[in-house]
Amino acid sequence: MEDYGDFNPFRDFEFCESNVFDEARVFSDFQRYDEQLEAASYCGFLDSLKYDIASPSIKTHLNEIVGLGGISTDIQEVECAAEKSWAPPLTTLLEILNQYKCGLRRMRDTREGIRADGLSTVDIIRIAGAKFIQSSTSRDADGNLSAHLYDYYLHGYPEEVKRNVRLGMTLLAAAEKVGDHKFVAAIEFLDQCDVLSSASGNSVERIVHHFSGALREKIDRETGTVSENGLGRRLTLDIEAEITKPSIPVLVTHQQIPFFQLQQLCTTQTIMENVTQSKKVHVIDLGIRNGSQWVILMQALAARQENPVELLKITAIGTFSPELIEETGKRLEEFAKDLKLPFSCNTITVSDMMDLREDHIGLQDDETVIVYSQFLLRSMIPHPDRLESIMSVIKQINPIMMVVAEIDANLNSPVFVTRFIDALLYYSAFFDSFEDCMKRDDENRKFTECVLFAKAIRTIVAAKGEERSQRHVKLNVWRAFFHRYRMAEVDLGISSTSQVALAKNSLPCAKSCTVEMNGKSLVIGWKDTPICFLSAWKFEGTSEHDI
Template structure:
C-alpha cells in the first residue's frame, strides 16, 4: 500500500499547483426537475401545476399560494445556480409575520426582490408561517384523508404526514392568536377534531415545535424557551418517531438561542458536541454498518453504483478507481468479488486510489482490510493513499495514471462538504476534468438543506429527517442500540449544525440534484444514463426488502433518486466529460 502526502508543512513540499417503467416500479421522468415519486406529485415540478389536486378542506387558496411561492423559489434557485450553490449572498425583502397571517386566506403577492450583496453571510429572517407554505412543494398529500378522518388509524400516517398536518394546522391556528401574536392557551384542539388521539398528540407536539421555531426566528427567545420546555416534556429520544424528531430539533433550537444570546444553557449542548461525523462514518463501526444493513437507502445506492461501474469496465483488464473521500470501503467488496469471478477477459489489476484530507490511520485501516480481502480472492489489487492537507493540493500527477487503465472517479457524499468552500469545489472539478475519467459517479443527499433563510432551512430539515426517522421506526426496534447511536450521535450533530450554525460553522450542507446538475453543466459534463442491468438489479433488491412498499425509486432525468414514502433521500448520478468515447459509456 502506497501512501503519498501533499501539503503538510513537515513533509517535502509539492510542486506549485496550476491555477419509462422498469421492473419493480422504477418510474422514468425525462425532465430536469425534481423527481416525481410513485404516488407523489412534487409541487416544485412547476410545469405540472395543472396536474395538481389540492385539498378541498383547506381554508386558504393553495393554488394561489403555490403560484406565489413558485416565483419565490424559482428566483432563489436561479441565483443559487448562477452563484455556485451558496457562494453569493442575498438580501430578500420579506413580508412581516402579520402580513403573512392576514394573507393566508387569500394570499396576495409576496415580495421576492432579490439583490446580490457582498456582505458577510447572515441568517435571513423569513417568517415561519411563510416558510411553512414550502410544505406544499411536497404536495398536500392529505386528500386521501379529507373525508375519512374518523377511519384513520395512527399507523396509517407516516412521520412526514403528521409533520405536514402540523404545519397546515399551525398556519390555520394563527387566527387564535391575540393582538400581540401570542398563541392562546389551547390553540390547536379545534383544528384536530376527527383525528385519532395518538395522531392528535403527535401533531400538537409538532405544532408546539413550529411555535418555538417561529419565536426563535423572530428572536423572541423567552417565548421560544417556554414552547421548547413543553416540547421537552412531551418528547423523548426513545419514544415514537415524532417524539424523537421533536426531541432533537428542540435541542437544536436551544443551541441556536444559546449562540444568538452568547450563553450556554444546560440543554443547549450542541456546541460541546465535537464529533466529526465524516470521521465516525469512516470507521468500521458496528452501529454504522448495522444501520446501513437495516436501512435500504445506502444498500440500494451501493448496489447500483457497483453495477454501473462493472458495466463500464466489462472489457477492461486494468481498472483504476479514484475514490474521493473514501469511507469504510465496504462498497468495494462487491466490485472485488465480481471482478475476481470474471472468467472471460480476467482483470489484471484493480487499483483504488483513496484521496483523503484527515484521519490517515483510518484510511490505512480501510486499505489493509481491502488488501486482505483481495488476497483471499486471489485478485490482483493495489491500494494507494494520497493524503492532502487541503483539497486545493490535489493534482492529477499525484495519481500515477497509466495509459492502459480504465479510470473511474467516485464521489460519495464528498462534494457537499465543499459547498462552504466553492474555490475548493471549483478546483477539484478542474483536476477531474484533466483526468478525464470514463465516468464520474456521484452519490449525494437529495435535499435542500442549504438555504440561508433559517426558518426555510428548519422546515426542510425537519421534513427530511422526519422521513429518515420514519424509516428507522419501520425497519428497526425502538431500543436498538445501533439506532440510538445513529439518531442521538450522528443525526443529532447534523441537525444541530443545520439549525443552529451559520457561516462556515454550518458545515452540514446539502442541495438538490437539480442544483448539482446545473453545476456539472458548467463544465459541459454530460449526464450518462444508468444501464438497464443496474436498474433491474436495484429494483429486484428493493422488491426483496421487507420495506419494499415504503422505499421508492424514481428517475430524475438520467439519475436515480431513492426515497422513503414520497420523500427523496439520496441520488446516484453518472457523468462524463466531452470527448469520452461513446462506446466506453
C-alpha cells in the same frame, strides 16, 4: 474478512451482470463575494433559494410547504443578513411542504378514517404545519395558541395523531419565536417539547426532541449564553471521522436502512457495465469512508469469468486522519486477498482538497479510470474555490465516467426558518425509516440518531458560516453545476436500474422505499420524500464507445 465480520450490506442481493421539485439554476459564474461582508465565503453559490425582502415568518414558509410554486437557485444575499433581515414573501409557508409530496392526499378531510399507524412522520409534520397556519388567526394577545384551540383545530383526529400533531405545532411555534428573536417565548415552547418528547419515543417524539435541542443551541449561540438545557458546544464529535472508521453502529445501520444499499448496488452495477472489456480498472474514490462500498464490486470482479480483470486499483483520497485511510486500504487489501482478486490500494491524504494534483494519483495509460464521489462535493459548498479546484483535477484525469452520490435535499438556505423546515421534513422521513426498519431499543439506531444525526441537525439549524458544515442541495442544482463544466449526464444502464428495482422489491420495506428516475439519475426516497440520488457524468467530447 475478520475486520468486516459478517457485514455485507448486499448479502440478500443476487448480483448479475418526475420531477423532484422544480428546475434549479446556479450562478452563471463563480462569484467572489466582498471580503468585508461577513459570511461572504460561507453561503456558497449552490444555495437553491432566492427570496425577496420581507418580514420573517415561519407561517410564510409553512404556506410554501403546502402550496404550489417554484424556487430558483440564485442567491444574492449573505447569510448574516438573511437570518436577521428578510425572508420569503407571505405567500410561501406551504410551498416547501409541497416539495415533500407524500401525506395529505391520503387523508383529505376524512379524519374519522385516519389511523395513527397510517400516517408517516412527514405526514404528521405536514398536518402540524397546516394546522399551525390555520391557527395563526386565533392566537391570544401574546401570539400563543391556547390548549382548547389546539383541540379545536385537531377535532376528529385519533388521540395519538392529535398528540403527535400538537407536539409538531409546539415545535413550529418555538421555531417561529426563535426566527423572530423572541427567545424567552421560544424557551417556553421548547420546555413543553421537552416534556412531551424524548430520544426513545416514537419517531415524531424523537424528531421533535432533536430539533428542540437544535433550537436551544441556536438560542445559546444567538444570546452568547449556555442555558441549563442548552447543548452549547459540548459535543465535539467529528462526524466524518466517525463514518470513516469501521464503526459497528454505522455498518449495522447501513445494513438495515435501504437507501445506501440500493445506491451502492446501482453504483456497482453501473461500473461493471462500463468495464466489461477492461483488464485494469482504476477507481478514484474522493473522500473514501470505511471502504464497505467496494465489497460488492470486488466480489463481482473476482467472479467475472469472461475477460477476467488483471488488476483492480482503488485510489483512496481523504483530507484527515491518514491512519484511518490507510487502515481502510489494508482492510480492502485483505478482503481482495481472500477473494484472490488482483488488487492494489493507493492512499492519498491531503490537508485540503485544493492541494490535490493529478500527479498524486499515478495514472497508467492502460487503465480504465472511473471517479467516484460519495457525499464529498456537498462538503465543499461553502468553498467554491475548492469545488473549482477538484473539478479541474477531475477534468485533467478525464475519466470514462464520474459517479456521484449525494443527498437529495435542500438544506443550504441562508434563511433560518426555510432551512429549519426543510431539515425537519427531511430528517422526519429518515426517522420514519428507522422506525420501520430498526427496533426501537436498537443501540445502533440510538447512536446514529442521538449522536450522528443530532450533531448534523444542530449544525444545520444553529451553526453559521464555516461551522455549518452540513449542507446539501437538490439534484437539479448539481445538474446545473456539472453542466457548467461541460459534463453530460450518462444513463446508469437498464441493468443497473433493473437490479435496484428487483432488490428494492425484495426488501421488507419495499412499499415504503421509493425508487424513481429523475432524468438519467436515480432518486431513492422514503414514502415519496427524496433521500439521496445517484448520477453518472462524462466530459463532453469523450468518445461514446468509451462509456
